[in-house]
Each structure stands twice: as C-alpha cells, then as structure tokens.
Amino acid sequence: MAEPIKITIPSDPRYLCVNRRALQQILTLAELPEELTSQLALCVDEACSNVIKYGYEGETNHSIEISYAIDNDVFEVKIRDYGKQCDTSKFQPRCLDDVKPGGLGTFFIHKIMDSVSYCTKREKGTLLTMTKNLKTDMVNQKEEE
Amino acid sequence: MAEPIKITIPSDPRYLCVNRRALQQILTLAELPEELTSQLALCVDEACSNVIKYGYEGETNHSIEISYAIDNDVFEVKIRDYGKQCDTSKFQPRCLDDVKPGGLGTFFIHKIMDSVSYCTKREKGTLLTMTKNLKTDMVNQKEEE
C-alpha cells in the first residue's frame, strides 16, 4: 500500500459499520483469510467502541480518525481521538473465568493483535497503534493444522 | 450526520472499491433505496477514476480525499486531489448518439447529481463538490410510478 488508507467517522456507534466495511474490503484486497479479516475488524471495532464509551463518554458529535497500512506483511492501524485521556496502563483484559458482561473488548484486542500501544503524549486525546504480522499468523494456522 | 465521514485512498484503481464499500454503507444507513445508492456510488467512483486518470496521470502513489455529509436530506460529497489542475469548464459530458468507449464518466455525474462544481482556486489540485437532494429524487420516483 503506497499511502495509508484513512477514514474518519463520527463518535456514534451507528457509523462503526462504515469503518468495518472499509476495513473488510482493504483486508479482502490483501487476500487475507476470512477468519483473520473478521478478527482484525473486531479489534478495530472494539477500540473504536471504547473511544466512544470512554474517550468521548458517549457523546456522538466528535471524530474518530482511523488509518490503515499494510507494509511488509505487517498490518498497522492507528486510531486517534480527541477525547478524555486515561491512564491506559490500567486497562487490563479481564480474566475469562469470571463470566460477566463487559471487559471483553480489550481482551479481544490483546489476544488477536501482536502489539497494542496507547499514546497520550498529545495535548488532547489518545493515539492507539496496533499491529499484526499477517504472515506469522498464516504460518501459525498452518502449523496448528 | 453530526460530522462528515471522510476517507482517504491512494490514487490507485485497486482501492476505489474500499471507498465504494464505505459509501454504500453510509447510504444504506440513511435508508436510501438501492438504486439511488448505486447511482451515487457510481458518480463518486467516476469522479475518483478521473482524478487518477487526469489529475494524477495514472500515478498511484498520491492521495484522494473524499468527504461525505448528509444534511437536511442533501447528500454532499467533496473530492480533493493534489494533482494537475485543468480547465474544468472544458470537460463536457459526451453526446450519447455517438457510441464509443470513453466520455461516459462525466455524463453519469451530470445526469445523476444535482450540482457539480470544480474548484481549482488552490495552490495545488482540485476540489470537486457534488450534491444530490435525496428527498426530491424519491418524490420523483414516486410520481413516475
């Protein structure tokens, strides 16, 4: 991909599907297997949902800027918001033994992505960068078979 | 729509489908009839194709910035490129009586959209703004039935 593909959506759950659709198409073009495509879409979606819920505290009139790049078989997504900054070191994926609603989003993100890093060294908001090596996964899937 | 939805794709025909998919989803969310959804996607796609062909002369490593808004039942799309500026008053939709390849793109755009305006009053590139009143069309369709 010469240039990253960027998409900006309002901080409204209604528009999460617009981003998912674009991402699914990007990954399909990259000839990723369907399962991995769905998993990556899930991670991005969960991160955007959290921006709406926590960064913007449910306010729907802000923006979420998402950028996608695939370089040397590494998928990189950046999610920028201009909402409340949090101590991101404190949000932990929850323990699955305790079945309750909530806490699963960050679990999915950490389980699926190779790297997840939040940066709040900006005047406003957060930049979340997540990466996934697309080749490794396919090798792993083959090994598991 | 509180904030416009924006998408930036590389000037590569390969990625036109990513933009189409996002737009189709936006219009589906707005509960537009499928026919109008397809027609609007066609117009945006033709305009982006022309940016690649003429603005960027086939170079695939530039950007096309597209923004979508729906306000008071008016759909507005803006397409910004940083390529060659042209005398846009000179490109005319072609006469359909002469069946030949080429010249159809701008015909579709002018036929389907309500307003089409090119602005080259920038240091670089062109901003194309197109609008379509979504209500009028549905009323017209009803009248035609």
Added chain:
Amino acid sequence: MTVELNSEEKDGVVTISIEGEFDMAASPKIRNFLTPLFKENNRSVIVDLAKVPYIDSSGIATLVEGLQWSHSSDKKFRLTQLSPAVKDVFEIARLLTVFEVFDSHEEALQGA
C-alpha cells in the same frame, strides 16, 4: 443495516431471530427486546444467530445477561445456528462451552 428482530413461540419456548450485525449500535435494541422476556420469566429463550454475520463484545455482553438470567431461573437460555465468524468470537472468548450452543433450531428446542 439496522438490526431486525423477530420472535416466535412454540411449545412454551420463545425463539428470537436476529438479522444483522450485533455490534454496539444494535446491542441496546436487542437488549431491550430480551430484557422483558427475562422479567416475565415463564418461557425458555432460544436466540437464533443464523443471520448474524458479526458480533462484538457488546453483543456478547448482551447474551451473557441471558445466561445469567437462566442461571437464576429454571428456564433455559440457548443459542443456535452461529455463523463461522460469530462462532470464532465465542471461541476466542472461551464461551462456546459456557453457553448452551446448538447447531440447529430443532436441537435447541429439545428439552428447552
């Protein structure tokens, strides 16, 4: 693209069929549809996910509420016809064995 919900009763079991993506936009609507059934508390509930191509953590959370209700009730809360993508999400969350999950609606009806 908004989610469609359908409910059907048979032999004292109510089946909720969901059509559409079960994401953060759809979850409140689905939750509002399910909660009254839990309050009623007189019929087992089967959720048919055949036409759900996508589920996120908000969708799972909505279904976990059904699970919790069934634990505190003598009624069943069952899931059926998960699409491969939805099944994969349940698998990652290790919830495939926590929920009562059935391949077909007929199987889900047995003893519900």
Added chain:
Amino acid sequence: MTVELNSEEKDGVVTISIEGEFDMAASPKIRNFLTPLFKENNRSVIVDLAKVPYIDSSGIATLVEGLQWSHSSDKKFRLTQLSPAVKDVFEIARLLTVFEVFDSHEEALQGA
C-alpha cells in the same frame, strides 16, 4: 475481490462469465481477456454479467469495444443476465438498445 473470468465454448459460441465488480481496476484484465477473441474473429461472443454487481464507465467502454468489433465482423457480441444495478447503468447511458442484451444465456445463444 479481484475479478474472476471464465470462458466456455458451445456450438462455436464462446461465453465469457465475469464474476466481480467491473470497475477501473478490473477493466484492463477483462479487456485483455476479450481482445484476443476479437482478433481471432471466428466465434461469436456472449458476456455473462450475472455475477457483476457493479459496472462503471470503464466497464462500459470495455464492452463497447466488443460492440464495435461485432459491427465490423459477421460475429455477434451479446450481453446476458445483467443484474438490476448494471442494467440501470446501461439504461442511464441509453445503451440497453444499442447492445444485444438478453435475459437468459439460452436466449443469447439463439442465432449467435
């Protein structure tokens, strides 16, 4: 998402089935597939558009080349099974009567 092309011969007529969106990304590939048939010039050509959900002006232009070839040849160039969205684009371009368009492949084969 890249376009798939299939060709099949029957009674001296070659049918090209296209699967995928016929846009500016797909047109060169489809054009490269069709051009040799026009050069050969010994069989009529049917293009089956059943699995083409989208066509743009570059797709139309590619098909117009087939039309022009058939005008300068004694062979036919026919289109069949246009999806509603594709038909609509042809209609807007007023090309539905310029091309030989058939609802079914069987009809397109008649006298081709």
